[in-house]
Amino acid sequence: MTIALRRPLLLLVTALAAAQVRDPLPVPDLPGYRTLKCDFHTHTVFSDGQVWPTLRVLEAWRDGLDVIALSDHIDYQPHKDDVRVQIRRPYELARATAEQLGLLLVPAFEIARGDIHFNVLFVTDFDAFRGLDQAGALRVARQQNAFVFWNHPGWRRPKAEWLPIVDEYYREKLFQGLELINGPVFYPEAFPWIEEKNLTLICNTDVHGLTAWEYPNRTRAITLVFAAAATLDAVKEALMARRTVGWQGENLWGSETYLRGLFQAAVKAESSELRARPGATVSLRLRNDSALPFRLEVRQEGGWLRPVRPVELRGQSTAVLAVSIAKDVPAGNHAADLLLEATNCHVAPGRRLQVRLPVRVLVTH
Numbered sequence: 001m002t003i004a005l006r007r008p009l010l011l012l013v014t015a016l017a018a019a020q021v022r023d024p025l026p027v028p029d030l031p032g033y034r035t036l037k038c039d040f041h042t043h044t045v046f047s048d049g050q051v052w053p054t055l056r057v058l059e060a061w062r063d064g065l066d067v068i069a070l071s072d073h074i075d076y077q078p079h080k081d082d083v084r085v086q087i088r089r090p091y092e093l094a095r096a097t098a099e100q101l102g103l104l105l106v107p108a109f110e111i112a113r114g115d116i117h118f119n120v121l122f123v124t125d126f127d128a129f130r131g132l133d134q135a136g137a138l139r140v141a142r143q144q145n146a147f148v149f150w151n152h153p154g155w156r157r158p159k160a161e162w163l164p165i166v167d168e169y170y171r172e173k174l175f176q177g178l179e180l181i182n183g184p185v186f187y188p189e190a191f192p193w194i195e196e197k198n199l200t201l202i203c204n205t206d207v208h209g210l211t212a213w214e215y216p217n218r219t220r221a222i223t224l225v226f227a228a229a230a231t232l233d234a235v236k237e238a239l240m241a242r243r244t245v246g247w248q249g250e251n252l253w254g255s256e257t258y259l260r261g262l263f264q265a266a267v268k269a270e271s272s273e274l275r276a277r278p279g280a281t282v283s284l285r286l287r288n289d290s291a292l293p294f295r296l297e298v299r300q301e302g303g304w305l306r307p308v309r310p311v312e313l314r315g316q317s318t319a320v321l322a323v324s325i326a327k328d329v330p331a332g333n334h335a336a337d338l339l340l341e342a343t344n345c346h347v348a349p350g351r352r353l354q355v356r357l358p359v360r361v362l363v364t365h
Helices: 003-020 053-062 089-101 134-143 164-171 188-196 232-240 256-266
Strands: 034-042 067-070 104-113 116-121 147-150 177-182 200-204 222-227 244-248 251-254 267-269 273-276 281-288 294-298 305-307 311-313 317-325 332-348 351-363
Touching (some): 034 053, 034 116, 034 200, 067 089, 089 104, 104 134, 104 232, 134 147, 147 200, 177 188, 177 244, 188 332, 200 244, 222 232, 222 256, 244 256, 251 256, 256 267, 256 351, 273 281, 281 311, 294 317, 311 317
Parallel strands (some): 034 067, 177 200, 251 332, 273 351
Antiparallel strands (some): 034 222, 104 116, 222 244, 244 251, 267 281, 281 317, 294 311, 305 317
């Protein structure tokens, strides 16, 4: 066995034990849709990754994912002296394991032109891409009705730029999505392009080594896809329709509609009816049944409820939101919609998700 292959094999053996227990990673469904947790950008030893294809699937299952793509480069194989280069081979090797574990495996690859990279998903004929440059491959992808997204738009640049060649591809309708979050990196300059260019927001790991080492403690970058069913066809339809949210660590990015739906489905007030005296502080217990984190601040202006401090409502936890009662509020049963801002839920550049929480307080003297 060559030295180059010993490292991937060692990584495989080391990780197998850790891949036996699945993190349920609960995320609520939305009305009419299944919420599927996806990673559409991963690598194996068949390009510049360090692990075998089946291990990528085991990691995805362990991390609570529903969908994964092995998107190895078709034009860059640094392990080619040790691994026979075959474009479709990673998918073929991993497909049976994915089926056994109940994961959807997307046939995919990555193709580069210098620092400009694209991922092609839902490939129907890998052989049709052999020997093609990037532009040619993207045109064949369009013929195969594939879903294509632009990877890490600010990679190796001071900031993300809408480059001339990317604009040519865009005008030719050769891609439909944008990887706004690549691993731990968010590209703020690219955020406006999601709406301006009508692109699908994508969030992936681009993992090369062991996922557990690169993304410990639920920090894995994930695309939440709102699909009509847990099938590849439904995932593809949802991506084409732009029904996604990006989730990485403590932050979420996406349309107000989907972020609001996730919050309302995940967060419940355990103590919406309270008693207090004027000038006192009351505590609202909020329960988060999902794995999604929410950082909440009261944005109430005026009225008889006043903010005290922000609250960290971590995944699968209960937290206390404190608000004070105005000193001049009369006695009686008072109702209000408490305006909250989820400061880690980004609906647009400079805009955060705002939600209203109905509360009732019996004010006594």
